[in-house]
Amino acid sequence: MTNHIQTITKLLATHDIDALLLTHLPHIRWAVGFSGSHALLYIDAKGATLITDGRYANQARQEVHDAEVVIGQLDLLAALSKVLGSDRRLGFQADHTTVEEHIRLQQLASTELVPLNGLLQAKTLVKSPEELELMRAAQSITDTVFHELLKIIKPGMTEKQVAAEIVYRQLRHGADTMSFWPIVATGAHGALPHAEASDLKLTNGDLVVLDFGCTVGGYCSDMTRTVAIGQPDEESRKAYQLVLDAQLAALKAARVGISGVELDTAARDVIQAGGHDLPHSLGHALGLEIHEWPSLRWTDKPLPEGAVVTIEPGVYLPGKLGVRIEDMVVLTPDGVENLTASPKELIIL
Ligand code: ZN
Ligand code: ZN
Numbered sequence: 001m002t003n004h005i006q007t008i009t010k011l012l013a014t015h016d017i018d019a020l021l022l023t024h025l026p027h028i029r030w031a032v033g034f035s036g037s038h039a040l041l042y043i044d045a046k047g048a049t050l051i052t053d054g055r056y057a058n059q060a061r062q063e064v065h066d067a068e069v070v071i072g073q074l075d076l077l078a079a080l081s082k083v084l085g086s087d088r089r090l091g092f093q094a095d096h097t098t099v100e101e102h103i104r105l106q107q108l109a110s111t112e113l114v115p116l117n118g119l120l121q122a123k124t125l126v127k128s129p130e131e132l133e134l135m136r137a138a139q140s141i142t143d144t145v146f147h148e149l150l151k152i153i154k155p156g157m158t159e160k161q162v163a164a165e166i167v168y169r170q171l172r173h174g175a176d177t178m179s180f181w182p183i184v185a186t187g188a189h190g191a192l193p194h195a196e197a198s199d200l201k202l203t204n205g206d207l208v209v210l211d212f213g214c215t216v217g218g219y220c221s222d223m224t225r226t227v228a229i230g231q232p233d234e235e236s237r238k239a240y241q242l243v244l245d246a247q248l249a250a251l252k253a254a255r256v257g258i259s260g261v262e263l264d265t266a267a268r269d270v271i272q273a274g275g276h277d278l279p280h281s282l283g284h285a286l287g288l289e290i291h292e293w294p295s296l297r298w299t300d301k302p303l304p305e306g307a308v309v310t311i312e313p314g315v316y317l318p319g320k321l322g323v324r325i326e327d328m329v330v331l332t333p334d335g336v337e338n339l340t341a342s343p344k345e346l347i348i349l
Pocket of ligand 1: 211212222223224326
């Protein structure tokens with residue numbers, strides 16, 4: 001298993017701090033494997049200490065690697081004050097700390113607080129071989145369930161009934177949980193990129209947006225496919241083809257070293273040339289969290305080898321329809337490894 005504590009310990013010198021406090025649970029899981037919902041991770045030159053409460057005593061002993069475990073009361077900061085050395089410059093995750101926690105940290109005697117933002121984002125972006133295996137496994141379940149859905153989706157089903165099948169089937173195939181609640185949006189409802197599955201019925205002539213994923217070992221999959229219920233009209237076919245062309249253009253452009261904004265532009269240009277807008281970023285990184293840094297449209301930093309990002313252009317016509325196609329890819333020197341195996345030609349059910 002990759003030792004991420006060594007990576008984090010190197011950051012102490014980079015930021016001129018004696019110790020670091022992690023408060024963001026996905027980062028704590030990334031660092032030492034703990035999957036519970038209440039913990040702090042304290043790291044100094046001597047090593048790492050995970051602080052949690054009694055509910056997680058056994059779980060922490062089973063899961064945690066590369067760190068000591070301290071079982072405190074529900075108030076974890078009280079336990080931290082006993083672990084913390086004296087006269088320290090303590091870095092903390094300013095973007096993952098509450099105002100109350102900050103006040104409490106200020107009260108710790110002889111500690112100088114150093115606020116840090118985006119501390120681990122460049123580290124968690126690059127996936128290890130073990131992390132990639134879990135993401136491949138999660139996406140494989142998602143692909144299997146999409147294949148099954150094609151056999152059961154029928155006109156007259158509600159969006160919620162389709163969402164229920166997605167949840168049930170992903171769990172049946174071994175998922176731990178959902179990456180996020182499935183998006184099932186039919187007809188005009190599909191024009192809302194983040195529509196919630198409703199009681200709307202799938203009707204002949206509709207395009208249905210299906211955006212879903214699951215987790216394996218904590219790691220997320222994320223895929224969108226848009227299918228037609230009965231024969232789609234000309235406008236629907238054109239919108240579908242445009243999104244597919246944009247998605248393929250971005251997949252072709254993607255490789256190590258391209259910046260997020262350059263990759264976003266590769267798809268956005270195609271959508272705009274077709275007379276439409278892309279109202280959201282082309283995609284996002286993901287891993288232990290469904291949305292990780294960066295959002296492609298908003299970074300000009302080059303994407304490194306091993307980064308996993310989604311490529312998900314869409315076209316949304318208010319009152320009419322929505323189309324989105326999303327794959328999850330790993331950046332490699334010659335292009336990408338596409339983790340998504342589901343077909344992309346327009347499927348008519
Ligand atoms: Zn998605
Ligand atoms: Zn996504």
